[in-house]
Amino acid sequence: IDMEYWLACNEERAAQTRFGAVMCCCGPCAMYRRSALLLLLEQYETQFFRGKPSDFGEDRHLTILMLKAGFRTEYVPDAIAATVVPDTLLPYLRQQLRWARSTYRDTLLGLHLLPSLDRYLTLDVIGQNLGPLLLAISSIAALAQLVLTGTVPWWTGLTIVAMTLIRCSVAALRAGELRFLGFALHTPINIFLLLPMKAYALCTLSNSDW
DSSP states (O other): OHHHHHHIIIIIIHHHHHTTOOSOOOGGGOOOOHHHHHHHHHHHHTOEETTEEOOSSHHHHHHHHHHHTTOOOOOOTTOOOOOOOOOSHHHHHHHHHHHHHHHHHHHHHHGGGGGGSOHHHHHHHHHHHHHHHHHHHHHHHHHHHHHHHOOOOHHHHHHHHHHHHHHHHHHHHHHTOGGGGGGGGHHHHIIIIIHHHHHHHHHTTTOOOO
16 A cells, blocks of 8 residues: 555656646645745634535645645655554545545635646646546446456456556556555455445545544
8 A cells, every 4th residue: 555655645746746736735744834824724724515614634625725825835755754554444445535535525626726727737636536437437337248248348457457567567666666566456446445435435525524
C-alpha cells in the first residue's frame, strides 16, 4: 500500500505542482503560512456539506480554500514527514471510503476554480473522477460478457493486467523499490472492493461518519 502513497506524492502531486497548484495537500505532510491559515481559519473550522458538519477530508478542503483565496500550493520532494496508515484491510477500506466522499465533495467545491488554473489540472481532476468509472464499466462489461456469452473477456483482462504491470514497473524503477511490483496484487482489491465502495460513497455523500 505504501506504493499508493509514493505515487500520490511523487507522481500525482509532483506533476500538479509543475502546473501551478497541488489540489490536495496531505494533512500530515502539509505546512501553511500562518497568516494564510488565520485568514481562512473560520471557513476551515466550519466545514459543512448539505447543511451538515463535515470533519473528514479537511486537508483537501483546506487546499481548495487556499486556492480560492489566491494562494499557491506546491509539492516539496525533499520534505520529510511521517504519518500513521492503516495496516489491515478493514481500516484501509474505511479510510478509502472517507477519502472517496471527500474527493467527490471537494471536487464539486473546486470546480469553479479550474478555469483559473492550468488546463492540465482540469484534465487531472477529470481523470481522477472518470478513471474509476471507466474501470467499473469495463469490469461490468467483462462480467456481462462472461455470464451472457460464456466467453472469457481476454482483451479486457489483458489490458487491465498490462496497464497495472506498466504502472507498477515504472514506480518500482523510479523509486528503486522492487517490492512495488507487488502492488499489482492491489488490482483485485481495487476492482472488487474499492470500486463498489466508491459507488457507495457517491450515494452517501452526506454521511460524515468515520
